[in-house]
Amino acid sequence: MFTIQRSLLTLPRILLLVVLVLFSVLSLGHASAHSCDFATDFPNLQGRDLSGCDMSGAYLAQANLTNANMSGTNLSGAVLTSAMLYRANLTNANLQGAVLDHAALQHAALQRANFQGANLVYANLAYANLSQTNLTYANLSYATPYHTAYIGTIWLSTICPDRTSSDNNGGTCKGHGF
Numbered sequence: 001m002f003t004i005q006r007s008l009l010t011l012p013r014i015l016l017l018v019v020l021v022l023f024s025v026l027s028l029g030h031a032s033a034h035s036c037d038f039a040t041d042f043p044n045l046q047g048r049d050l051s052g053c054d055m056s057g058a059y060l061a062q063a064n065l066t067n068a069n070m071s072g073t074n075l076s077g078a079v080l081t082s083a084m085l086y087r088a089n090l091t092n093a094n095l096q097g098a099v100l101d102h103a104a105l106q107h108a109a110l111q112r113a114n115f116q117g118a119n120l121v122y123a124n125l126a127y128a129n130l131s132q133t134n135l136t137y138a139n140l141s142y143a144t145p146y147h148t149a150y151i152g153t154i155w156l157s158t159i160c161p162d163r164t165s166s167d168n169n170g171g172t173c174k175g176h177g178f
Helices: 002-032
Strands: none
Touching: none
16 A cells, blocks of 8 residues: 555656656747747847848837847848847848948947948947948948948948048048048
């Protein structure tokens, strides 16, 4: 009788342990999973892995994308007005025609990103890395590129921070805000 009672008491404990282990494994897997799901209307996407997502045409004005991984993401035509992109990784991202007016891009990784035709009016680019970035037809009027890296950047018909054209500045914005 003692053996039967003991096994009956042990079975619920084993089942509970199995359920807890499964729940924790599923929860951990979900927390670290890559997801392209995002909400609009001031979304908080801080620290999210959005790499490779298609967010073209997304309305992300005032979104918090601090420390987000958006490498290889398609943001063509997206509205990121006043978005927080502090320390965001936008390496190899497509931001063609995107609106980033007043965006905070301090310390952002923007290497090899495509900003062709993008608006970065009043954007804060302090300490950002724009190396090998395509800024063809981009508007950088009044942007603040303090200590910004821009080796190999493409400046074709770019409006520089001082509102001059890169075409009239020897094909660069160096000395005209950069």
